[in-house]
Amino acid sequence: MRSLEEIQEELDAVRSAMLAIAGGAQSYTIGxxxxxxxxxxxxxxxxxxxxxxxxxxxxxxxxxxxxxGR
Known part of the structure; x- marks a missing residue:
């Protein structure tokens, strides 16, 4: 089982990636x-x-x- 710190670190990275996408960093083109x-x-x-x-x-x-179901 992973530690709370490891899980939280990974969660923070995912949230940062989501914020980057919201800021327009999902894709780019060079040439x-x-x-x-x-x-x-x-x-x-x-x-x-x-x-x-x-x-x-x-x-x-x-x-x-x-x-x-019910």
Missing amino acids: SRSVTKADLAQLRAWRAELEAELGDAEGGGVRVTGWL
Whole structure:
């Protein structure tokens, strides 16, 4: 199991990447080459996983992952 600090560090990096995308840093072109750094949807999913992992590591409460019906 990873430490709280490791999880938080990774979560901070994901949030920084999301902020960079919001600031227009998702892709760029130099000459005929184009580079895309990250996919916002993937970062959102990764953030959710890390937040859940952080909650578990902190001894968090109940996590609901889906609806089982009536």
